[in-house]
Amino acid sequence: MASEESMDxxxxxxxxxxxxxxxxxxxxxxxxxxxxxxxxxxxxxxxxDIGGFVRLWGSALDWKFSTEAQxxxxxxxxxxxxGKVVGGGTTINAMxxxxxxxxxxxxxxxxxxxGWTYEAAVAEYKKMEDFEGGASEYHGVGGxxxxxxxxxxxxxxxxxLAGATELGYDGPHWDYNGARQxxxxxxxxxxxxxxxxxxxxxxxxxxxxxxxxxxxxxxxAEVTRLLIDAKRAVGVEYQLDGKRHQVRVERxxxxxxxxxxxxxxxxxxxxxxxxxxxxHNIPLVVxxxxxxxxxxxxxxxxxxxxxxxxxxxxxLLTGNILFVNTRTSTPDAPPDMQLLFTPAVPTPLMSAxxxxxxxxxxLAILIQPESVxxxxxxxxxxxxxxxxxxxxxxxxxxxxxxxxxxxxxRRIATTKxxxxxxxxxxxxxxxxxxxFIRAQASTLWHPAGTCRMGHxxxxxxxxxxxVHGVEALRVIDGSVMPKVTSGNTVAACYMIGARGADMIxxx
Ligand SMILES: Cc1cc2nc3c(=O)[nH]c(=O)nc-3n(C[C@H](O)[C@H](O)[C@H](O)COP(=O)(O)OP(=O)(O)OC[C@H]3O[C@@H](n4cnc5c(N)ncnc54)[C@H](O)[C@@H]3O)c2cc1C
Numbered sequence: 001m002a003s004e005e006s007m008d009x010x011x012x013x014x015x016x017x018x019x020x021x022x023x024x025x026x027x028x029x030x031x032x033x034x035x036x037x038x039x040x041x042x043x044x045x046x047x048x049d050i051g052g053f054v055r056l057w058g059s060a061l062d063w064k065f066s067t068e069a070q071x072x073x074x075x076x077x078x079x080x081x082x083g084k085v086v087g088g089g090t091t092i093n094a095m096x097x098x099x100x101x102x103x104x105x106x107x108x109x110x111x112x113x114x115g116w117t118y119e120a121a122v123a124e125y126k127k128m129e130d131f132e133g134g135a136s137e138y139h140g141v142g143g144x145x146x147x148x149x150x151x152x153x154x155x156x157x158x159x160x161l162a163g164a165t166e167l168g169y170d171g172p173h174w175d176y177n178g179a180r181q182x183x184x185x186x187x188x189x190x191x192x193x194x195x196x197x198x199x200x201x202x203x204x205x206x207x208x209x210x211x212x213x214x215x216x217x218x219x220x221a222e223v224t225r226l227l228i229d230a231k232r233a234v235g236v237e238y239q240l241d242g243k244r245h246q247v248r249v250e251r252x253x254x255x256x257x258x259x260x261x262x263x264x265x266x267x268x269x270x271x272x273x274x275x276x277x278x279x280h281n282i283p284l285v286v287x288x289x290x291x292x293x294x295x296x297x298x299x300x301x302x303x304x305x306x307x308x309x310x311x312x313x314x315x316l317l318t319g320n321i322l323f324v325n326t327r328t329s330t331p332d333a334p335p336d337m338q339l340l341f342t343p344a345v346p347t348p349l350m351s352a353x354x355x356x357x358x359x360x361x362x363l364a365i366l367i368q369p370e371s372v373x374x375x376x377x378x379x380x381x382x383x384x385x386x387x388x389x390x391x392x393x394x395x396x397x398x399x400x401x402x403x404x405x406x407x408x409x410r411r412i413a414t415t416k417x418x419x420x421x422x423x424x425x426x427x428x429x430x431x432x433x434x435x436f437i438r439a440q441a442s443t444l445w446h447p448a449g450t451c452r453m454g455h456x457x458x459x460x461x462x463x464x465x466x467v468h469g470v471e472a473l474r475v476i477d478g479s480v481m482p483k484v485t486s487g488n489t490v491a492a493c494y495m496i497g498a499r500g501a502d503m504i505x506x507x
Contacts, residue, residue: 005247007034007216009504010236011254012223012265015088016490017477017497018256019201020128024501026215033215034247036238038222039084042091048197050152050190051315054348056092061085065260065385067443072371072393078443080388082260086219087202089258089445090191090490094317095198097147097189098487099125099495101181101323103334111482112454114463116499124495125177128204132194138178144204145494146194150187154312155319157360160341161185162417164322171322181486182323182335190316191490201494221245224382226253226269226473228285233473239383252472252504256497259447259479263292263375264386266451266460271470280380286469290458291451295373296484297390298338298444299366301402301437303409306423307358311344318342318363323486326404327397334486336401338365339408343421355426362412364405365444367486370395375450393441402437446489451479464503465496476500 011022014037026033039061046052047061058064058081065080083089105118126140132148135141150156161172164185174184193199209215220240227235227246235248255262266272270285272292277284319342323335340363345353353359373390393399406428413422428436451460451467459482461467465474478493485492 003245005034007032007247007249008251009033009254010247010249011035011256012236013037013088013255013257013261013477014086014201014206014217015083015256015258015477016090016201016493017500018254019087019090019205020494020497021254021256021476021501021504022215022217023205023209024498025504026209026212029214031214035215035217036221036223036236036247037086037217037219039086039088040219042086042200042202047091047200050095050192050196050198051346051348053092053094053198057081061092063385065388067392068387068389070390070392072391072438073441074438078392080260080443080447081445082258086206086217087200090200091198091202093445093490095190095192096318096488097177097191097491098338099177099491100485100487101334103332104483104485107334108482111452112456112459112463113482116453116463120499121492121495124498125491128494128498133175136178138175144208145191146199147189148192148194149189150316150319151190151192151196152314152316152319154344155314155316155342156187157320157341157343159343159418159421160320160412161187163412163415166415166417167411169322176321176323182325185320185322188319188321188340222383223257223265224268226255226265226271228269228470231285231469232471249472252474254500254504255473255475256477258477259295259450260375260386260388262475262477262479263450264377266291266467266475267377268380268382271467276377280377282380288460288468290460292375293458294449294452295375295388295390295447296369296449297373297392298446298484298488299369299392299398299441300444301364301441302427303362303364303406303425304355304427305360305362305413305421305425306355307344307360307421308423310358313344313347313350314342315347317346317348318361324408326401326408334368336366336368336486337405338367338487339363339405340365359426360421362409364402364409366398366401367484369484370397372449390443390447392443393438399434399437402441403433406433444488446478446484448478448481448484448489451475452482453480454482465500474500474504
């Protein structure tokens, strides 16, 4: 063992949730907090550049996971990028800011997440935001996360917004992060600073507290195992510079390694489905069958149209938005479709997307998937990637959602407001729509739900995010969501981090 240290708290991973936790726990002088992050510092110049993040995908700042072959996608394996860097996903993501739908949180509480109400979520969102549109019943100012309304002028599309409004949706400048998320067309919000640079978890929560003497942040430190003694977490083991280290905790270990790796770490430490642990000869601490189950992810499919004239290429990937519920049989369910619109091919994607002339893209995002998957161990070697099997488009209902969305896209494309832009459908065009959807569908990189909270036997943490059956151990990240939110997940992960930290501190 190269070193053994002692802390009050150890936080594993500093992505969206872990960074907030580290910030709040170390706010009290004298409380010793260590953050162990497997990735490196957030220093690459592409991070700050709002169009640069695409260049980070596949780089050393990315875990570069891959799914198992997906039968619902014609047997394709999907690259599953995940941030391996200070700030985690917030350092390499597309910066879209979507808080989720009121009904998502109704669903969480119905599934046993007591107290995780919409009202509690909004209160937390208001505290963390610095919204450029000003303070209101739904928005906050003065918080650490700068939220801006589509700051890329080339991205804004009055054709899409007016077209959707012509069909009867509210708009054309609907605030989907306000009183009602669905059935209004508006501009997308982004976590981008007033300086035009990415406002990541590193920028918002870690950079301002670098000088705290009670906070230790180690990068390149991959946690390989939780140390558990008599069903109590007493520390963690990690690798740094090729050497094995241990750190002991006086109070708690907080696992914030993200929805693909938090369950992996629990299983490596003997917490998980007994048959998984037996298979890999890992001594059992607690049989928790839900660890790694309930994997949910958002799925994207692009529908493309030829446009009339060459417009400036935007830097952001998309910027105009409409949430709808395509399932007429469940009108009270949260929206299942997030329809995004991009009026010209974004500059960061120009080398990847060649439509032989000007084109615009409707990006359809399945946001309430019925297909649910798993994260399991590949081996007992902590450095092996997990087996990720999301079962994309396994449920028929998910394909139907895309087919209904294509009908909506075609209706918007033929509105009066949109007519000038539409010079014909390029994709799917004459290709069979279902075949196209299965051939094109891919991840939106929003894994959630693999250590879900609740009280039933498949839940992993209780509503205070404490792991069932193990003392002094919490999971605080996107994995605890009982059901993935309707829309990009980062805001909810920050909210989980903030509320989780308050719970540790006794709030
Ligand atoms: C390419 C991409 C684009 C995205 N676009 C958007 C978007 O536009 N809007 C949006 O809302 N969401 C987006 N997301 C999703 C969003 O970033 C995530 O929901 C969010 O970051 C998840 O937060 P988290 O705290 O659960 O985990 P993460 O942010 O993933 O943080 C987990 C951290 O733990 C570290 N870690 C993992 N295992 C270990 C270990 N064993 N030891 C030490 N450290 C470890 C990781 O390196 C990482 O830094 C995107 C994600 C990606 C990858």
